[in-house]
Amino acid sequence: MEKEFVVSYCIGNSLYLNITNRCYNKCIFCIRQTKTGVGYNLWLSKEPSVQEVLAAVPNPQDYQEIVFCGYGEPLCRLELVRSAAAELKKRGARIIRVNTNGQANLIYGRNIVPELAGLVDVISISLNAQDAATYVKLCQPVQGEQAYYSMLDFVKKCVGVIPRVILSVVAWPGVDLEACRSLAKKLGAEFRLRQPTH
Numbered sequence: 001m002e003k004e005f006v007v008s009y010c011i012g013n014s015l016y017l018n019i020t021n022r023c024y025n026k027c028i029f030c031i032r033q034t035k036t037g038v039g040y041n042l043w044l045s046k047e048p049s050v051q052e053v054l055a056a057v058p059n060p061q062d063y064q065e066i067v068f069c070g071y072g073e074p075l076c077r078l079e080l081v082r083s084a085a086a087e088l089k090k091r092g093a094r095i096i097r098v099n100t101n102g103q104a105n106l107i108y109g110r111n112i113v114p115e116l117a118g119l120v121d122v123i124s125i126s127l128n129a130q131d132a133a134t135y136v137k138l139c140q141p142v143q144g145e146q147a148y149y150s151m152l153d154f155v156k157k158c159v160g161v162i163p164r165v166i167l168s169v170v171a172w173p174g175v176d177l178e179a180c181r182s183l184a185k186k187l188g189a190e191f192r193l194r195q196p197t198h
Contacts, residue, residue, distance in 0.1 A: 007048045008056035013064035014097075015057060019080060020047050020072035024103055024142045047077065053084045060093035065122070067097040075104040078112055085119040097122040102151035106143055113157040123158050124192070125151065127167040130179035138172060152187070159188040166190045 009016050021044050048056075060066060066088055068074035068081050075081060075098065085096045102125040104112050116123070129135035132145040141147035158165045167184040169175060171193060184191035 005045055005048075007044075007053060010063075014067055015060075015063040015065075016067045016069045017053055017056065017074075017084070018044065018071060019053060019068060019074055020044070020076050024073060024076075024101065024107065024147070044071070050080055050083045050087075053080065054087055057088060057091075057093075060088045060091045063094070065095035065097050066093050067099060069099040073101055073103070074098055075100050075112070076107070078104065078108070078115065082115060082119055089119065095121045097124060099124045099126075101126050101139070101141075101147075102154040103141070103143070103147050105154050105157070106147060106150035111157055113154070113161050117161050120162055122164040122166065123162045124166040124168055125155055125158070125189075127151070127155075127169050127180055127184065128172075128175070129169075130176040130183065134174055134176075138174070155187045155189055164190065166192050168192045168194050170194045 007018055009018065057066060068085075081098065085093075088096060096119060098116070098120050100123065126139075129138055129148070132148040135141070135148040135151075136145055139147070143150070155165060155167065165188070167180070167187070167189045169177060169180045169191070171177065177193065181191045
């Protein structure tokens with residue numbers, strides 16, 4: 001594949017699928033804003049098709065989990081995620097995870113969580129802040145504070161539908177980690193602390 005067309009990349013026993021550059025946030029700690037990132041050039045010259053994504057996973061059983069992630073927001077391509085996840089499950093994928101900013105329902109104007117049921121085993125949602133004002137400052141969402149409240153509602157809709165729901169937070173100045181941890185617990189989700197990429 002072309003150097004600028006990295007669709008899959010490994011970190012540990014996980015295979016990550018990079019399916020879009022599009023995102024509705026411009027987080028100040030995002031790998032897009034750093035020089036090193038994950039060690040791969042993930043900027044896509046074009047968005048891969050379902051066939052190209054599946055071709056990038058020759059044997060799904062080789063990995064502990066397959067993660068829709070990459071440079072952009074994977075749920076911008078909801079239909080591709082659903083189609084590819086369904087096929088990967090058929091081919092023996094153990095765990096399918098989606099890393100998301102949690103704004104999909106706001107983007108589509110409907111609750112898309114039921115469309116992920118049975119296909120996605122783990123959903124990791126970027127909480128990143130204890131309140132809307134901090135979230136807007138750090139993540140700079142296109143939709144402003146509404147994006148934060150929509151993300152929290154998305155978490156509530158995922159709990160009980162997706163087997164594992166994780167709220168992740170980047171350790172960053174101004175982020176109240178304990179308040180975020182409490183919020184995750186209150187919402188019924190797991191909490192995960194991430195270190196910023198330098």
